[in-house]
Structure formats: C-alpha cells, structure tokens
Amino acid sequence: MCLFIYLHEQANTVKLDRKEFLSLIGVSTGAFALGRCLQGCKAAAQPYPNPPSNVNITLDLSNAAYKSLNTAGGYIYTDGIIVAKTTSPNVWIAVSQYCTHLGTSVVFQTTNNDFYCSEKGSVFAYSGGVVTGPATVPLKQYSVTYSQTINGTILNITG
Numbered sequence: 001m002c003l004f005i006y007l008h009e010q011a012n013t014v015k016l017d018r019k020e021f022l023s024l025i026g027v028s029t030g031a032f033a034l035g036r037c038l039q040g041c042k043a044a045a046q047p048y049p050n051p052p053s054n055v056n057i058t059l060d061l062s063n064a065a066y067k068s069l070n071t072a073g074g075y076i077y078t079d080g081i082i083v084a085k086t087t088s089p090n091v092w093i094a095v096s097q098y099c100t101h102l103g104t105s106v107v108f109q110t111t112n113n114d115f116y117c118s119e120k121g122s123v124f125a126y127s128g129g130v131v132t133g134p135a136t137v138p139l140k141q142y143s144v145t146y147s148q149t150i151n152g153t154i155l156n157i158t159g
C-alpha cells in the first residue's frame, strides 16, 4: 500500500506515463515476491526442531497409555520422541518425533519398519536416516532396551 502511494505521488510529480508506472510496479512486485520466496526457501532448509538429548525414559507397557507398544506397528509419542514396535519379535525402535524438514510429527509404517511424514512425504529408515526427501537431515535415533517383569514389558529409551 505504501509503495502504491509513493508511486502515485511519483506519477503525479514526475509525470510517469502509464507504461512506465506499470513497469515500475511490476519490478517492485517481482522483487517483493522473490524476497518472500527466498525467505521461505531459507526457512525450509533449517532442520526443525532440535531433537531431545540426554534422554532416559522408562515405559511400562502394562500401562494403558503404552499398550499399543505390545502390538507390531503400534507407536506412541513421548517427550518429542516416537517409539514404535516393529514387526520383529521384541524389537522396539525410537527416533525424534519431528520431521527435520519443517517439523511435522512422523508416523510409523510397518511395511518397511520406517517413519513417514505426511507433510511432503519424507521417509526415514528405522534408524532415522533419510530414505526420501525433501528432508535431508536424519531423525535422531535413541537406544531402546527391554526387560520382562511379571506384569509385562518395560522399555528403557536413552540417547
């Protein structure tokens, strides 16, 4: 709007003809659009957000909140981490929850025991490595160990 007023004043005082006026607006609009695009592209290249560190989480799978981790393909989110039960017996995996492209939460897929982001389709291996972009930075992988108790399975997630 300010640009328009400025150009309007310029047109009145300098007597720009219509072609010059439209040409000036076109260049200004193009420069504005290019600037916005470059800002967006720069933002998209930033890994987001930082994955949790110094993690030490214990999950009791007899707890109703974590029961899905007793079944292959089940997964939960906890403290910025996605924990999933793979299709292999007694194998759980954990990686940072947020896609490194723009921060959408990933989901677990049993087809290849990998993680999928619905935002733009990035896929991450069970270890967090990028399989398909646009993400270029891997998800952080966490160590998962388990123990059996009389009540069921206890997971310990560290990293």
Ligand code: FES
Pocket: 099, 100, 101, 102, 103, 104, 117, 118, 119, 120, 121, 122, 133, 134, 135
């Ligand atoms: S946030 Fe863009 S692909 Fe995941």
